[in-house]
Amino acid sequence: MEKKSYEHISLERARALAAAILAKAQYSDEHASSMIQNMVDAQAQECHSHGLYRLLDCYNAAKSGQINLTSQPVVTDHAASVVKVDALQGNSLLAFEKGLVLLAEKARANGIAAMAINNSFHYSALWWEVEKISDLGLVGLAMSPTLPFVAPYGGIKPLLGTNPMAFSWPRPGSDPYTFDFATSASARGEIEIRRRRGETLPPEWAIDSEGNPTTDAESAMSGALLPFGKHKGSAISIMVELLAGSLIGDLLSCQTAPLNTSDTKNITHGELIIVLDPACFGVSYESAEGLFKEIEAQGARLPSQRRRTAKQRSDKEGLLISSELLQELDQLAKD
């Protein structure tokens, strides 16, 4: 049983640390800038798995040579309501940033628009992207395939990705309604943590290599994760493969496996983002606010509430980071 110690660092120190490591890895300034913003935001919201921890991934990815560190994403005005962005094997965040302006413009002009990002190395959480959309007063829905760790419902081996789906709804004068989750019952990282701690898994999280249900974390790691919500979550996960893979002519999760030639698993794939303009549809923000109020009045939480609370804490106290990770990052920046 591990016991981690944590400490607080300032926003400035976090940014400087990230900048030093990304520069050392030879990411272009533009790429580094969007990545720093993203990772520091995630750290401040205590999404540790998408926070500064990812600097290690991004550093290793750069060293593996599989990622384009200086790519200039190519934004194409593809159709009246479609933006296409070719990330050219570079990080997804700059591709998203470069395409967002035109995407928002099209959504405002036409009511709804979509952006397909192709050939991108995607390591970041989708909530960050859909909240950039709701920050503009628009509604965002984003999804992407990942790596094949998940068996379809009723199946016996890995095929689907953990395929996240994220949604953000702007709330005038308030934080948006945002959800962002894997369409698997759990993240692979959660199973790894329980394996290291010697804990058993909840039922319905995983199957073993024979396709039988298991609560043993070791067996699960060599078997497959299961979709959330049985056949329904599985159907949604397949939809993500279809929309953010086949539809946009990019890789399915299962197609990434044979391409994975390094330990860092830096496979580039696609992402689909759909944006709707509430103003065009005749939105009633009042009814949405009424719904949120009723949900909270029942004692239920809105999704992302944990992130909001962490952000408030971070604004006051600084960014919480594990001492072990901080030491590792400091070392990497210095070496």
Place this chain on the structure above:
Amino acid sequence: MEKKSYEHISLERARALAAAILAKAQYSDEHASSMIQNMVDAQAQECHSHGLYRLLDCYNAAKSGQINLTSQPVVTDHAASVVKVDALQGNSLLAFEKGLVLLAEKARANGIAAMAINNSFHYSALWWEVEKISDLGLVGLAMSPTLPFVAPYGGIKPLLGTNPMAFSWPRPGSDPYTFDFATSASARGEIEIRRRRGETLPPEWAIDSEGNPTTDAESAMSGALLPFGKHKGSAISIMVELLAGSLIGDLLSCQTAPLNTSDTKNITHGELIIVLDPACFGVSYESAEGLFKEIEAQGARLPSQRRRTAKQRSDKEGLLISSELLQELDQLAKD
């Protein structure tokens, strides 16, 4: 414990029976025509709860006076990628049919388009609508609020609808990939059936009127259904309320309750349909087909497979219908 007997009827007899009852209820020929097509299709695919059984609902709805039986839905070319249809308190199917031509045209011209249907009485399954879209070689995603029977995850009382979401992906030369499900763990009808049979419910289906988990069907009926897939299904259900309610300026599920002045629960609400044109996005149908093949090779089933098998059976043997329902419908048509 009830034991039902079933028999087979021809397509022609089913159509004639539906036509007689809808004419008697005074639906316009245009409304009746779309409703007959829909109900007979559902019966042929053995979706009994959306099949000829709905003739009773539609008849009672007509008698209650809450539904416009002769409305001519108003289709508006609202924005470059948005169609709006006002169903004028009439049945949703004619509204869908009338708007679909322009919706498909916009999706083909612009890559993506949306249709908002307002003020519609919606009793039909969404798979039928999204398959009309995939029949055109387009991808369809549809959703709508319903009536407030479902508590949000972590909540204690009904607030959300059973909020169905349906998706259809065209498969050249084959039946489309389609899913259509309630975002509740179960349908209210399934709980009612178990109540009548004196059976207990699976865990995680429902809570009692105090907000406590229950497996007792009687307590569940006076309590609330639960969303599928815990907080994730709940978040999706809320998204359906926002997109097909607030966004399009129509009712949330919880707003229908006070308006429900008759036993027939014929509340009109909205629906949102999003259509994408695969040809515009650079689709790879091959990768999608490869995925479906892998899913089936694992012994997992694609969604809607039960419907396809039933359809083949019905084409050969006629439409399966419960003798009790047939008698009731025959009587209603004759009276």
